[in-house]
Amino acid sequence: MQNTNPDGTVLVLGATGKTGRRVVRTLRAAGVTVRAASRSGEVRFDWTEPATWDGALAGASAVYLIAPDEGYDAVPRFVDRAVAAGVRRFVALSGRGIEHVGEDFGRGMIAAEEAVRASGAEWAVVRPNNFFQNFDEDLWRQSLRDGRLALPIGDVPEPFIDAGDVAEVAATLLTRPAAEHADGVYEISGARALTFREAVAVMARAAGREIEFVELTPEEYHAGLLAAGFPEPAAKALGALFTLHRTGRTATPVPGVQDLLGREPSDFAAYAERAAATGAWERDAVRP
Secondary structure (H helix, E strand, C coil): CCCCCCCCEEEEECCCCCCHHHHHHHHHHCCCEEEEEECCCCEECCCCCHHHHHHHHCCEEEEEECCCCCCHHHHHHHHHHHHHCCCCEEEEECCCCHHHCCCCCCHHHHHHHHHHHCCCCEEEEEEECCEHHHCCCCCCHHHHHHCEEEECCCCCCECCECHHHHHHHHHHHHHCCHHHCCCEEEEECCCCCECHHHHHHHHHHHHCCCCEEEECCHHHHHHHHHHCCCCHHHHHHHHHHHHHHHCCCCCCCCCHHHHHHCCCCCCHHHHHHHHHHCCCCCCCCCCC
């Protein structure tokens, strides 16, 4: 992308997170002035401490908004304050199918969507599918290292997307000229839909070892999360996410990446090769 917003600072919330840090990197590579904000990043920002908001917002013309799962009632207040501080555009991260998921998952995403729509500023909502990086950075990494990923999804496919593509889409929406901007919801996905079983097979081949996919019932999955120490709300949220996936509403690839970036989305097999080369899915020699 090219810098089309040379005069304003882009505030990136969640700047140490999966997409946030990639948005920061993408924008800075294009010469955009970025304020990277989070609870532990370059600029301190805490949703529960409104005193940290004004410093993060000072001089910002656009905001990459990642809402919290807890305390999401602060989002509209923050958006109002941002507009008063001079922010002219918001790009909010949400999730594909969020309008169908129910109350157990994504309340922060819904709050962000509603707040930016009502802000009076330019806005865009990015709704991606599951990230590639859920497999190697956090959510399912340890299960894959242990050689067994067990989920309640069946054979419903998922067009997984690279978090780098999400970041590039967000950066484009944050910086393109006002004449080219259109308020709206942008659904994005990978180019190819894989079942979780197929995705595990791709990762196993890349890692050069056996990794098993096991199908669970929703009840087995919920019980397993509780046994692993997940609090009830988190277990219900993950269960709700898979309930959505099983409906097939997010199973078909969409052309959002091609439309916005003019190229094909990143390939899952190429991602798996890169992640495997870092040792992401090597079996632990000793578990703590």
